[in-house]
Amino acid sequence: MVGMERILVLQIIYLVLVGLEVFAWAGVGLLNPSQLEMFVDELPDMPKIKGYDVVNGFPVPNSLQIGMFHKKWKFHRDLPPTPVFAFGLSRDTATIPGPTIETLHGIDTHITWKNYLPSKHILPWDPTIPTAIPSTKKGIPTVVHLHGGIDEPKSDGLSTSWFTAKFRERGPTWTNKKYHYHNFQHPGTLWYHDHAMGLTRVNLLAGLLGAYIIRDPNVEAPLRLPYDEEFDRPLVVFDRSFRTDGSIYMNSTGNNPSIHPHWRPEYFGDAIIVNGKAWPHMIVRRRKYRFRIINASNARFFKFYFASGLGFIHLASDSAYNGRPVMVNNILLAPSEIADVVIDFSKSKSDSDILANDASYPYPSGDPVNEANSKIMKFIIKPHHELDTSRIPSKLINYPSPNLSSVSLTRYIALYEYTSKIDQPVHLYINGMPYEAPVTETPKVGATEIWNVINLTEDNHPLHIHLGLFVALDQTELLNIEEFKECMLKFNDAIKCHVGKAWLRLSLPYLRSRGQCDDEAIEIHQIEV
Structure with missing residues (x-):
């Protein structure tokens, strides 16, 4: 006692x-983002x-x-x-x-x-x-x-x-x-x-x-993609709100103040920051550039696009190349996701272009973007074309496809958000168990498993698994989410709830380091804890 x-x-x-x-x-008062002029700082x-x-x-x-x-x-x-x-x-x-x-x-x-x-x-x-x-x-x-x-x-x-x-x-x-x-x-x-x-x-x-x-x-040089410090640039993108004294603003009133006085999920900032500057600009030549775009926001999704219609050549997702380049008009990134792209400014018909965003927040059914968070950065394009020896190959890097005939185990991973009396989230459990519970998922080194991940919450939850890679096989929608939630409350076991094909299936060909398998983490990568 x-x-x-x-x-x-x-x-x-x-x-x-x-x-x-x-x-x-x-x-100290909250700063209105309209007081900050866009595109005045150069991209660092x-x-x-x-x-x-x-x-x-x-x-x-x-x-x-x-x-x-x-x-x-x-x-x-x-x-x-x-x-x-x-x-x-x-x-x-x-x-x-x-x-x-x-x-x-x-x-x-x-x-x-x-x-x-x-x-x-x-x-x-x-x-x-x-x-x-x-x-x-x-x-x-x-x-x-x-x-x-x-x-x-x-x-x-x-x-x-x-x-x-x-x-x-x-x-x-x-x-x-x-x-x-x-x-x-x-x-x-x-x-x-x-x-x-x-x-x-x-x-x-x-x-x-x-x-x-x-x-x-040895692998990348033959691809002849844009290279060196000028033409191969990381873009680390996140959102922040500021007070008038310059300090970072964070709402410190919890949505369940009687339970968690200061914890409020899903931080959304007013200003969009790229490489440490709010809405920067970059002067580029009329040629191909490679950008490694990292969404380092806590909760904001980005759907990047160019207002002019200029496209992206998608090379890689997160830490792995695609098998071949893919031409796309927009790039959707969840928090912690990475898109490795080439932008060919020789295709632009103007002297500038705006990298924009139209992902609602929370994504996909939240508030529409506004003037501040719909702009990412500005590219100022030099007038003259120049010789560009880089190229976009027809093939990139092929990885072995998951061998589903050798699957050693199928698991069911249910995400359930418990709420308070005022219907606000209190905590997120996996298969009804908190982080501190004993380990239940113990894949073996070199094994291939199928995980059926069932999202019973109202939010998008980017799934991140430490020390390995996975492949998404398919995704379907829950047919009766309320019935499944009631079942989970009784059993805390996704297998007993018989939801059929109503989940995201992942194949995990566990790529692990030198036989080590002591600890690992499964995370929901909205960075809110």
Whole structure:
């Protein structure tokens, strides 16, 4: 009983402290995005860090130390500097997003992620949800996950493997300071971001994210796609709202205030940020450019298109190439998804073009876009055509198709959102079980499984599985969702609920690193915890 009283007292202290911080933030007004002129800042090219070294002309493994720093960042010419958390080799060189880490296929990269963050957060957080809280109540927990990476679990950045500044306090699954990235998977675009339990949403909003590229010259050079720093650019896109003093605005009133005083799902910002600038512009030549577009928003989907009708040549999705290029007029990206595309500005009939967005929020049945969030960035196109030696090949990289005849197991994964008396979400369970429940999904290394994922919520939930890749086989609509929900309330077991072909089927040919199978994570990648 004494223990329970102590927990209650500590929770009340947390709520009071967070409440005082929220009161302080409330005194500064929310900025109207129309006060910020669009397309005045040039698109930054983020600094690059090589994850490999070169000795006697040959690439060799490299060890890096990358820090997380508290600093100020200019998101717009007319906006005061914004307090942020940023990745970099030093505080002075840290950027939003962080530096692009360039690696080579098969060459190991070792990174020690160092936490230099202050004792208090710059954004409101809610201790009533499962959260990484140091026993001393000092320091900001963080841990870095390489999204799309296939490495040992001890280098995966599990949410409970967090640590505070100077590793003073560490989470229950923390094991080692230095992370080992093998880079043995196929070439592609990944991204790294904070992954601390209960703090991911605020740590990402504060700026802890960046691009990570694995290149393989033996495979990619023959493709002759646009290449080098000028013509191959990551575009890290996310949304933010600001106060008039430049600080990041985040609604800190929970939608279930009697249960979670400050946790509110689905953050949607007013301004669209690309590579750390609000609605930037980029001067381009009349030729082909390659853009690796990363949706680093917490909850916003983007449906990218050009107002002029200029199209995209879709090369890759997330960390894997397509079998062949696909010409499309728009690109739909959920949070954490990546589209690797080529845009041929020689096809443009004007001297400028606007990259736009028309994805409602929440997607697909929420509010329509407005003047602020319907614009992404502007391309200013030089007048003269020039020689372009890059090309679009007829074929890219073919991966083995899943062998469904060798499926070892079929699983049913049901997503169910429990609500409060006022019909607001309280928590999301998988097959009726919380995150802390014992492990139930234990695929074997090298096995191929089929997972039937059943979404019983009102939202789109991007599914992300650590340490492996999967292929979507088909998708169908639930025939009687209310009947199925009632069944789930009774049994908490999707198999007993007999929904027939009413789910998304995934094939998981588990691509794992060197036989490691200790831990993994299944995530719903709206970044709201």
